[in-house]
Every structure is written in C-alpha cells, then in structure tokens.
Amino acid sequence: GESVGLHLPxxxxxxxxxxxINCAYSNSASDYFIWYKQESGKGPQFIIDIRSNMDxxxxxxxxxxxxxxxxxxxxxxxxxxxxxSAVYFCAEIKNSGGSNYKLTFGKGTLLTxxx
Amino acid sequence: xxxVTQSPTHLIKTRGQQVTxxxxxxxxxxxxxxxxxxxxxxxxxxxxxxxxxxxxxxxFPPRFSGLQFPNYSSELNVNALELDDxxxxxxxxxxxxxxxxxxFFGPGTRLTVL
Numbered sequence: 001g002e003s004v005g006l007h008l009p010x011x012x013x014x015x016x017x018x019x020x021i022n023c024a025y026s027n028s029a030s031d032y033f034i035w036y037k038q039e040s041g042k043g044p045q046f047i048i049d050i051r052s053n054m055d056x057x058x059x060x061x062x063x064x065x066x067x068x069x070x071x072x073x074x075x076x077x078x079x080x081x082x083x084x085s086a087v088y089f090c091a092e093i094k095n096s097g098g099s100n101y102k103l104t105f106g107k108g109t110l111l112t113x114x115x
Numbered sequence: 116x117x118x119v120t121q122s123p124t125h126l127i128k129t130r131g132q133q134v135t136x137x138x139x140x141x142x143x144x145x146x147x148x149x150x151x152x153x154x155x156x157x158x159x160x161x162x163x164x165x166x167x168x169x170x171x172x173x174x175f176p177p178r179f180s181g182l183q184f185p186n187y188s189s190e191l192n193v194n195a196l197e198l199d200d201x202x203x204x205x206x207x208x209x210x211x212x213x214x215x216x217x218x219f220f221g222p223g224t225r226l227t228v229l
Contacts, residue, residue: 008155043119043205043220044158089157102171103148103218105157 008087008110019077021109023090026071030092031101035064035075038108039086047075047088077111085113119208119221127227128196136191136224140208146170147189148218149181152203164189165211193226201228 013019025033030052036044050057050064050073057064063076073090087108094102120139128134140147146165150158160173164183178194187208193200203225207218 041222043207043222045220046218091157103160105159108155108157 008108010110010112012112012114013080015080015082015113015115017080019075019080019084019111019113021075021077021088021111023073023075023106023109024071025073025090025092025106027092027094027104028068028071030094032093033064033066033073034091034093034103035062035073036089036091036105037084037086038089044089044105080111080113082113082115085111087111119206119219121204121206121221121224123224124222125225125227127229129229130196130198132196132228133192133194134196134226136193136204136206136226138189138191138206138208138221140187140189140206141219144208144210144219145187146209146211147183147187148207148209149189149191150205150207151175151200152205152223153199154202158205161191170211196228198228201226 032049034049035047037047038044048059048062048064050066055066061078065074077084087110089108090106092104119141122137148163149161151161152158161175161179162172163170164181167183180192182190203223205220205223207220209218
C-alpha cells in the first residue's frame with residue numbers, strides 16, 4: 001500500500017550514554033544554524049545555535065559542531081536522559097535581504113532514550 | 116511574559132472547505148511566521164507578517180493567505196482545502212531585525228482534511 005509520510009532517521013540510546021545527531025546542509029551562504037527539539041504534540045523548541053563562522057559551540061549538556069568543508073552539522077547530547085526523547089531538527093538561517101531572515105528546516109531525527 | 120499561543124488545537128474539515136487558524140505572538144514580538152509541518156517532515160515556511168503586511172513567502176499557492184492585526188496577532192486562512200493540506204500548522208513569533216534565531220514556536224494546530 002501507499003506509505004504515508006517519510007520514515008524519520010532514528011537513534012536509540014541508553015540513558016546516561018552520549019548521543020550524536022547528524023545533519024547535512026546544502027546552502028553554504030547560511031548565516032546561522034540552529035538545533036530544535038520537538039516533543040510529541042508540541043512546537044519546535046530552540047536548543048542551541050551556531051554562527052557560520054564558528055566550528056563549535058557548547059551549551060548545557062549539548063555541543064554543536066559545524067564542519068563547513070563537508071557541510072555537516074552535529075548535535076552532541078551528554079548523559080542523555082529519558083526527557084531528551086524527541087525529534088531533533090537542524091535548521092539554516094539565511095539573510096534574504098534587509099531584516100528578512102529565512103529559516104529552512106532539515107529532516108528530523110527521532111531520538112529514543114531507553115531507561 | 117506570555118508565550119506563543121494558537122487556536123484551535125485540533126480541527127477537522129472536508130475537502131473544498133475554508134479554514135482560519137489563529138496565533139497570538141509572544142509579548143514584545145512584532146513578527147509572525149507560519150509553517151506547515153506534514154507528518155514525519157520538518158516545518159515548511161509558508162509566509163511571514165510584519166506591520167500587518169506579508170513580508171516574505173514560501174512556495175505555497177495563493178489559497179494560503181494571512182492577516183496580522185495591530186496587536187501583532189495573526190491568522191492563517193486556507194481556501195479550497197485539499198487532502199494534502201492535512202498537517203500541523205505552526206506559528207512562530209519574533210522581533211524583526213534580530214537574526215532569526217529567536218523565533219519562538221507555538222504548540223501548533225493539527226488540521227485534518229477528510
């Protein structure tokens with residue numbers, strides 16, 4: 001039969017382990033990159049961002065790495081907890097002129113944390 | 116400070132009907148963006164409103180239209196509904212001029228078209 005929707009990439013980890021979620025992007029002119037967390041039934045929630053002129057940025061339990069050579073972005077979550085279970089999206093921000101910024105989301109990754 | 120709110124939470128319509136979704140922006144924000152999120156996909160930009168005018172639009176047909184009111188709240192209207200319009204509709208508020216990484220999303224309205 002016909003499938004409905006796309007199958008999300010999935011990542012399953014044990015509680016306490018570190019998680020790494022990856023994202024490839026195509027627009028080398030992006031100004032910022034953002035990681036969002038989306039829990040079931042909720043809108044995307046900002047986690048961390050990184051300017052395009054940076055390689056690494058750390059937050060609380062999270063680290064984002066940006067490799068512009070291969071156009072790759074990753075989100076590392078330390079000591080993953082059951083509350084981290086959600087879909088994670090990377091997004092690009094590009095200035096489209098003046099004060100206009102365009103936010104483009106990538107494909108999400110479903111993270112499941114097993115207790 | 117209040118967050119972004121959307122109404123209704125869920126809505127069921129039939130093909131050909133029209134629908135209006137509502138969004139109240141976060142306190143201090145003057146810009147509202149609307150996104151469509153189909154099942155299993157990332158949000159897709161529909162359009163943005165600033166000073167009650169459309170300020171950027173994604174790849175959506177004219178039957179998707181919007182309004183912004185003086186209090187910065189916004190409506191998304193969709194005419195002649197199609198089955199593929201079934202999705203989660205998200206609104207995000209921000210302050211124009213900030214780098215765009217400060218968009219705050221509401222919980223969304225789940226629209227089902229039968």
